Structure formats: C-alpha cells, structure tokens
Amino acid sequence: MPSTGDHAARAADTAEALLAPSGGVGPDPLPVLTYPAGADRLARREALRPVYEAIVARVGAPTLLGGAVRGPSVRWCSRERILLLSGDHTATRLSGHDARKFARAEWWDFDGADIGRRGRPHGFDTFPYTWQLDRGGPGDAPLHTYNGVAVASGWDHATTGLELMLAAWVEQYPVQAPGDWIGFDLWTARDWGRRMIVSYTPAHRGRELAVRIHDRGAEQTEERQAQMRERGWRTLAERQWWCTDSPESDPDGPRQIAELAITECRARGATCPDELRAHHINAGDHGALWLTGLGLPTHPSRGHHY
Structure with a gap:
C-alpha cells in the first residue's frame, strides 16, 4: 500500500x-x-x-x-x-x-x-x-466569472445551503488557509442592522463552529431569556447570545448552527430567504471571499471580480 x-x-x-x-x-x-x-x-x-x-x-x-x-x-x-x-x-x-x-x-x-x-x-x-477566496496568489484569475446570486427557494432549502457551506469549510478551509477564521454577518430586512455572526474558527478547539447575535434593544428579562433559549441559544454575555457548543468533530454541528441561524431570522420577522443578506463576508481579514453557494443574497455578490 x-x-x-x-x-x-x-x-x-x-x-x-x-x-x-x-x-x-x-x-x-x-x-x-x-x-x-x-x-x-x-x-x-x-x-x-x-x-x-x-x-x-x-x-x-x-x-x-x-x-x-x-x-x-x-x-x-x-x-x-x-x-x-x-x-x-x-x-x-x-x-x-x-x-x-x-x-x-x-x-x-x-x-x-x-x-x-x-x-x-x-x-x-x-x-x-x-x-472561493482570492488572496492575490500568483497567476491570472479568470476575467470572466459568474457574478450572480442563487437564492434558496424556502426555509428548509436555505438551512441546507448554510449547512453545506459550513460543512465544506470544516473539511476544506484549514488545509488551504491554516490558522485563519472564516465567516459573515447575517442581517434580516425586518430587523436591519442587527448583527448575527456565523463563523468557523479552527483555533477555537472544541467550539469551532459558532453563531452569535447582538440582542441589544431587548430587555433581558427572565421571559426574554427563556424565549431565546427555546429558540436554541445557550449563553448570554454582554447582550450577545451565543451558541458555540458545536465542535467541528460533531457531524451534526453544521446542521445545528444552520437551523439556529435560520430560526432566529424567522423569529425576527423574515418571511423568505430573499429578505436576508450576508454582509462582511471575510476570511481572516485577508483577501476577497465569495460565497456563491450560500443560498442567500450576499453583499456584494462578487465584489470587483468579474
């Protein structure tokens, strides 16, 4: 062998x-x-x-x-x-x-x-x-590349798209970009400006996959906290709710993170995937990252690479 x-x-x-x-x-x-x-x-x-x-x-x-x-x-x-x-x-x-x-x-x-x-x-x-991530590597990137956005047809479809993206990062990203994190902010049209951060950070051993949301503007009463925990959130710290108990070794981790993110968007008034936007798409603050298969609208869709 x-x-x-x-x-x-x-x-x-x-x-x-x-x-x-x-x-x-x-x-x-x-x-x-x-x-x-x-x-x-x-x-x-x-x-x-x-x-x-x-x-x-x-x-x-x-x-x-x-x-x-x-x-x-x-x-x-x-x-x-x-x-x-x-x-x-x-x-x-x-x-x-x-x-x-x-x-x-x-x-x-x-x-x-x-x-x-x-x-x-x-x-x-x-x-x-x-x-796809362009970090200015040697050679000539193709000038003619796809600049569209494919949006999921429904909530189950959107959850699957996000799950598959996270699973791909776990398998592929640490080999290609050792030591770096990758992620994006997810906003909803009916709760605009509130950051939900979806990320994968290989250096955070045992809690590599994470999602958190800023819950400022809502009084954190016992009733509010119970409501957030019922949706799937686990930890409250400085008005940010976290769900970080998803190690990369858990085969269901990507699905759990995706389900929580989409559930929260719906709870905040989103009626369809087209009302969501992925902003601040980033990979270790280095290079231009495009998420063509996320299944959600992204901003920008493809930056300056056409």
Whole structure:
C-alpha cells in the first residue's frame, strides 16, 4: 500500500506535469488521493493535507482557493492554462484545462444550475464551487466569472445551503488557509442592522463552529431569556447570545448552527430567504471571499471580480 509520502510525491509530480507548457489538457482528471470507505470530513481533510502541501511546495501557491459541496476547488491559473484540484467524498483529483474554455463552461454551469424547483434535490452540489477566496496568489484569475446570486427557494432549502457551506469549510478551509477564521454577518430586512455572526474558527478547539447575535434593544428579562433559549441559544454575555457548543468533530454541528441561524431570522420577522443578506463576508481579514453557494443574497455578490 502506498504511503502518505508516496501519494504526496506523486501528486506533486502530476501537478508539475500538468502545469508545464506541454502538459495535458482535457476533461479527464487524474486521481491523486483515494479516501477509505466511510471516511468522515475530518479524516478526508487530514488525508488531503500532506498531498496539498506537497503540491504547493512543488508548484507554488494557488491563484484561487475554494471548495464545492463535495470537495476542494483550488486553482492555479495562467492566461493559457488552469490546473484544478477537485474531488468528492471518494477521491481528490488534478486536471488541466484551457483557461478560456474552462471559464466559459464554468459560467454556464452556474447560470444553468437548478437549486429551486420543487421535488428536486437541493442543487448546491451542481455548483463548480460554493466558496472561493482570492488572496492575490500568483497567476491570472479568470476575467470572466459568474457574478450572480442563487437564492434558496424556502426555509428548509436555505438551512441546507448554510449547512453545506459550513460543512465544506470544516473539511476544506484549514488545509488551504491554516490558522485563519472564516465567516459573515447575517442581517434580516425586518430587523436591519442587527448583527448575527456565523463563523468557523479552527483555533477555537472544541467550539469551532459558532453563531452569535447582538440582542441589544431587548430587555433581558427572565421571559426574554427563556424565549431565546427555546429558540436554541445557550449563553448570554454582554447582550450577545451565543451558541458555540458545536465542535467541528460533531457531524451534526453544521446542521445545528444552520437551523439556529435560520430560526432566529424567522423569529425576527423574515418571511423568505430573499429578505436576508450576508454582509462582511471575510476570511481572516485577508483577501476577497465569495460565497456563491450560500443560498442567500450576499453583499456584494462578487465584489470587483468579474
């Protein structure tokens, strides 16, 4: 059985070959890592870490970080070529692409994505990526990228979108951005300006996934506190309610955080997902972060990257 070092070295060789001017370009990705059956998101994350680090050590930092519902979506880009590290819950793969054709096909994948029809799956797994982070890495990011917002069709759909985003962060983000937090503020149109902060902070051991809300303006009577706890909030500190008892190791953690966030928005008067807005989308105060697969309106939708 090949060792972790063997997998990492072969992945680095493959990445270097695909990035070379004479490297292969085509739709067939090359597997660089296969996960054991039943591996959870943390096991997949730690299996990928040495492979990813070996690729970066060999070919340099990526142009764009990111991930999809089922696996990473990391790109090394030039004007002519794109090297893509992607995968699912069974394997991770590398593929080389013509940059112009790849960007155009990806735009149409986004534009044609179906996430809202009744009786169909949630659809977020059809997106080429659900989050993408530009930290000014080497190379040339595609100039033609999707600039739309796909909004969930209902509350259950919105909860699923947020759950899948948080789960993707747990599996993908610490490998690509070691030591950094990631998150956003969630506002509702009928309670505008009140910050609900949804975040993932790997350094907060045992409480990595968190959501909190500023409850200033409401007198914290016993009745009010009972009402907030009934919704799912656990801790009150300086008029902020917290729910931080969701370690990344809990497979249900992303769902619990998502359910609480959406429940609170509804309790504050929101009637549909389109009345919500994700603001201050950030990744360690470094770079431009886009949440294309959040399922909620974001501001801005894509910043200055078009």
